[in-house]
Amino acid sequence: MQIPAELHPISTPRSDTLILDALTRYMAQSGAQPGSRLPPERVLAEKLGVSRNTVREALKRWEALGIILRKKGSGTFLQAEVGVNDSFLSLRFKNDSANMLHALEVRRIIESESCALAAQRASAADLNEIEQRLNEMEKVHLAIGSAGAEDWAFHASIYRAAGNPLLLQMLNGIYDSFHAFFESPPEQALFSDSFPLHRELFNAIRQRDCMAARAICHQILDITERDMKDVMNAKR
Numbered sequence: 001m002q003i004p005a006e007l008h009p010i011s012t013p014r015s016d017t018l019i020l021d022a023l024t025r026y027m028a029q030s031g032a033q034p035g036s037r038l039p040p041e042r043v044l045a046e047k048l049g050v051s052r053n054t055v056r057e058a059l060k061r062w063e064a065l066g067i068i069l070r071k072k073g074s075g076t077f078l079q080a081e082v083g084v085n086d087s088f089l090s091l092r093f094k095n096d097s098a099n100m101l102h103a104l105e106v107r108r109i110i111e112s113e114s115c116a117l118a119a120q121r122a123s124a125a126d127l128n129e130i131e132q133r134l135n136e137m138e139k140v141h142l143a144i145g146s147a148g149a150e151d152w153a154f155h156a157s158i159y160r161a162a163g164n165p166l167l168l169q170m171l172n173g174i175y176d177s178f179h180a181f182f183e184s185p186p187e188q189a190l191f192s193d194s195f196p197l198h199r200e201l202f203n204a205i206r207q208r209d210c211m212a213a214r215a216i217c218h219q220i221l222d223i224t225e226r227d228m229k230d231v232m233n234a235k236r
Helices: 016-029 041-048 052-064 088-095 097-121 124-144 148-161 165-173 175-182 192-206 210-234
Strands: 068-071 075-078
Touching (some): 016 052, 041 052, 097 124, 097 192, 097 210, 124 148, 124 192, 148 165, 148 192, 192 210
Antiparallel strands (some): 068 075
């Protein structure tokens, strides 16, 4: 029995990822196939309770992955298959797997050394901020099984504590690719095996143990890489 396709206002309209996840479910439940036309942006915005500009910016992310095709004067058309269990993250894995793995390599290079630098340079204020972000991440993760935004805030606090402003500038330059690692919706609970290691990473930084901080960071990213490849293989 086919589930009636509906769109409902979302609770945090600023999130492109939530908007695209809602559209994914809608397209899948409506039986849309490659070539199907999406509703107009005005209709999508009204159904989701967000601005047309917000919908437009979200759709640009799909367009960049080749999931949709925009034809001026004709509308927006689905280009790739989407399923009810798909999310923006899984669609990225399916449609941009090579770039996702490349982004992970870049993240590994930057983040492992950032953790080592943070262990050397973090001030008392930096350590307080890292711990606060960690506590917030743990609280949300334990409550709903995932904490993408809070996880990113934790890692970003380590970048700042490394004391090199170019690190954050570099991350801003590849913002979209890096944020794909932090956008998993709660129901997927990806990368949860690395959750306990974040506390160990903070302890290593607080204890000024550069080698341990670097090693734990690699352990976290090893789990990320494993889970990424599992998703890619499952979607083939």
